């Protein structure tokens with residue numbers, strides 16, 4: 570595998586391989602000296618056309634922990650604001666010798682365009698494109714579930730383990746969520762059972778073809794399914810253009826939304842004791858998730874951010890130094 574563009578491209582062997590490698594990377598991060606020499610001399614470019622806190626900082630940290638040189642490019646303050654195209658931006662990066670380009674773009678499909686274009690020789694990693702995909706978010710979510718729910722609680726854990734039998738409920742603005750799309754595909758590949766819950770206005774056309782159940786009613790799903798993990802999605806106000814057919818949606822009434830789809834103390838009490846609460850961030854506290862739920866002992870939201878570094882180290886390592894096709898144990902090369 571040369572690029573990471575979509576969780577649709579990951580079979581179970583490859584996905585588990587990335588999670589196992591992330592566990593090995595995480596084990597190295599508890600040492601006094603966290604830095605590994607693995608990508609010395611390589612250059613990773615973070616190409617962000619859309620705002621990000623977690624993903625951008627996490628990729629930068631991951632690349633630096635592997636000793637790569639990192640170039641951070643943000644559209645704001647660059648020649649993109651003067652009208653420079655993706656092609657010319659990519660050719661500029663190629664001229665600087667990038668080995669990997671981590672791209673976030675507001676247009677769904679931009680990473681695929683870059684990977685297929687021949688404008689760059691480097692590996693392309695999708696860090697979120699429009700409403701389409703966010704594969705490293707789904708991988709860090711799966712990694713977090715595995716640590717808490719599938720016997721991988723000590724870091725390295727059960728190598729080779731998938732998420733068979735886990736019940737995951739994903740709640741909220743599915744229409745605009747690349748996190749939901751990436752998670753549904755990856756979780757199914759890993760054997761989990763997924764239910765989406767959303768108001769009818771925030772469910773995408775064609776969701777019947779997704780490998781999951783869909784419900785419009787949160788309380789019965791929580792009560793009857795007793796999920797192992799509940800993932801709350803951000804209400805993406807900035808993508809709600811109210812455009813009608815094919816585009817956008819109107820911003821929901823916040824009080825009605827919270828009453829129908831917000832996770833609060835009452836709904837937390839419907840969950841089994843072992844269930845974890847997840848959110849990719851950034852959160853709208855008081856809208857899709859209450860402060861009680863976000864700060865509860867069962868919330869793993871901050872840990873998701875920590876795990877993102879190990880998962881992105883694994884992805885960079887496997888794309889630039891490892892060989893995803895070989896399926897060799899890399900422990901001796903990273904520990």
Ligand code: CP
Nearest residue numbers: 621622623624849850
């Ligand atoms: N989860 C996530 O993608 O967060 P950022 O937008 O802050 O990167």
